[in-house]
């Protein structure tokens with residue numbers, strides 16, 4: 014087997030060295046009744062070529078985003094990632110290293126985590142960021158738990174503009190943990206009265222901007238009302254590129270900012286791995302979940318970095334830890350950091366402007382299709398379109414014509430008649446005029 | 462002269478050169494100091510060529526950002542150099558033996574990376590029409606089949622994002638099953654040797670953790686489990702037990718423990734972080750397990766990536782299968798069905814909710830399946846046997862000099878030593894580990910599990926050749942003898958040859974500096990003169 018360095022001679026010699034002739038003697042502690050005789054009922058080993066052929070065939074059955082006019086978003090976005098990013102993250106020293114628990118020999122990882130935290134704090138307008146969560150949705154659930162710890166309350170108010178699957182992750186965990194959730198109904202246009210839902214029992218208000226439906230939300234009044242009641246504002250985003258163009262949630266009074274970082278540096282990957290960004294105020298750092306990298310000096314007085322404040326974490330605090338997270342999204346942070354480094358603040362702003370411009374152009378083109386209307390007045394690179402018939406059918410028909418034309422809201426919110434005709438449509442720098450023309454032409458045919 | 466223009470062979474200089482010699486740059490040949498990107502980046506360069514958006518009427522509704530994010534950039538050549546230099550400060554499996562017990566630092570085949578990057582896997586969106594991702598769903602179904610077959614369990618929840626997330630998923634399924642039966646037990650039993658994520662997970666769900674002590678031989682005594690059950694009669698939700706356990710031992714009474722828990726109406730959650738020792742040798746389903754996560758980044762070698770990402774699918778027993786979270790796979794009449802929402806449920810399906818947006822760690826699934834297909838049933842079994850043989854080879858090579866807390870007995874894929882061999886040497890486990898760094902090794906896992914004093918947990922994995930193990934054993938023997946001879950200098954200030962000496966962790970925690978600040982905005986503390 015190509016991955017196993019021991020030869021049969023080695024094995025025989027080593028068995029002799031440990032004093033046995035059959036390796037099964039080592040497995041004595043496994044109850045006899047439970048030992049496997051022979052082999053598992055699974056295929057035998059395959060050459061590299063054979064595995065590559067099998068998997069390439071499977072991959073070939075899927076339609077890759079780059080191969081078609083592509084407008085699918087709803088929490089994961091198609092962006093161009095520079096080739097150097099993927100090259101660098103595959104360097105052995107990054108790819109095949111463990112969590113940097115031995116800082117003397119993992120300064121590479123630690124320094125990029127410090128850079129990552131700095132970038133995330135700057136983008137979100139917050140004072141501190143951690144070294145990542147699994148993704149935006151699990152990060153949101155962790156943010157809610159953190160708000161409960163900070164406020165010593167247990168009721169979260171969720172905006173109807175929150176990504177439905179994020180909501181479900183929060184609801185599921187809260188139900189199990191005995192916490193309360195007040196989730197507002199779906200809010201495609203950003204017109205819900207969330208202020209009315211905040212009271213003295215509220216621990217946190219969770220608001221997404223741009224919302225799941227694409228609407229930009231003014232967070233300031235929500236922050237004010239939340240703070241007046243002793244609650245925290247958790248600002249969520251699923252499209253981190255938006256932070257290049259819209260006001261940072263930290264500037265609008267958010268106490269915790271959490272979101273999905275996939276758009277920068279990371280591919281679509283059918284949903285994962287992604288990278289959860291998590292930032293907050295300095296005064297809350299001891300309540301934060303996840304790893305934190307901090308600056309210090311070594312024995313010779315040279316600057317270096319270490320994982321710090323780990324008395325919050327499971328390996329030290331066990332059942333008193335702020336979270337159970339251990340493995341996080343390390344390498345996805347690196348991809349994020351490198352891509353962000355290539356862009357810089359100005360590059361990100363420019364990229365964000367292109368995204369927004371393309372969305373505005375698409376809106377213009379869709380406005381010209383009979384029976385179709387865009388519901389959002391303020392948006393970034395995604396908006397909700399109302400169609401004259403169920404969006405799920407339309408999306409399938411578009412796919413049959415070779416256009417991936419967005420996400421029917423009903424895919425995530427089934428059984429709600431008022432949402433059945435709504436389609437989420439995302440744009441990014443990868444969309445060309447030809448893509449938009451193909452989309453509009455196909456849509457006209459499908460609706461005709 | 463550094464340039465050898467006349468083709469003269471270079472020869473060592475006659476004057477002695479010490480490594481202490483200072484250089485102008487602070488670099489030492491290939492060992493280069495690298496500033497933070499913020500210290501070398503600039504606001505007026507960009508490493509990505511972007512066309513300026515044409516004139517258009519923005520629709521941001523007054524939400525525009527006033528200033529661009531204060532983040533400097535590097536061009537591509539500068540970024541390459543910056544991150545390549547940083548990479549040179551990391552230890553990695555590809556560079557040397559990485560014996561971190563419990564972490565399973567085995568070889569990461571590059572085929573797996575290549576496969577995960579096929580556009581049909583890496584460039585597909587989780588919410589594309591299902592008709593355009595049938596190959597992706599097939600891949601998840603095939604991986605699920607391998608996992609269920611290897612473990613002898615009924616079903617698998619694929620979506621958890623890492624081991625700890627899998628623990629949460631499994632314990633939520635257990636809680637849901639209790640709730641469905643109208644029960645609300647409050648206690649989860651967790652052995653003292655457990656990984657921190659186990660008690661942390663139980664506590665997240667509001668459970669009270671009751672710990673179980675280890676017996677003399679490092680395993681859990683069913684009598685101790687029964688005693689705890691009796692103390693909390695009627696209130697036991699389940700047990701979280703690691704097997705093989707964190708001392709590197711197979712829990713030989715596991716079936717009796719499972720029976721005791723089941724008799725108390727509890728469920729058996731198995732922490733499967735160490736499944737790599739027994740793949741192809743035993744199936745957890747035959748041991749009475751109800752739920753077990755599998756760290757695909759350990760057992761199935763999707764890379765650790767400097768801390769993640771991982772994946773933690775959870776296999777479930779027949780009793781827990783109905784509670785598996787969304788999304789899940791169903792074997793329908795027309796083939797595999799992918800169930801994403803409550804609206805698609807059939808009788809008996811009672812998902813407790815959803816662990817994450819979308820479908821889980823597809824990138825890791827591809828890598829894990831490539832690994833499994835490459836090994837096959839025969840190779841997987843061989844890998845477990847080699848891992849276990851290698852660990853025992855290390856044990857036998859060191860047991861006369863280092864101390865085994867549980868005596869000379871077979872270990873599984875990792876061998877646990879304690880620090881009694883360092884007694885009266887003035888050298889601690891930490892010092893010993895740091896001296897390993899100077900010898901070119903990553904230290905083993907230290908101070909875990911908590912049940913033995915000064916724990917040193919060594920997991921060589923099946924990826925090491927005999928020659929590599931021999932050198933490792935010889936090095937460890939040399940270090941032990943050196944410590945026992947009183948050569949404390951070799952240990953106390955170690956490491957001496959790493960990119961950094963020991964770091965001041967107390968200082969880092971006392972006044973945390975968690976990001977770079979632009980010097981103009983903050984008063985920089987002048988560096989203290991040496």
Ligand SMILES: Cc1ncc(COP(=O)(O)O)c(C=O)c1O
Nearest residue numbers: 339340563623624625656658734
């Ligand atoms: C025994 C054990 N259990 C659980 C975990 C947690 O797994 P993960 O880091 O994938 O969340 C680990 C690994 O760190 C472990 O070693």
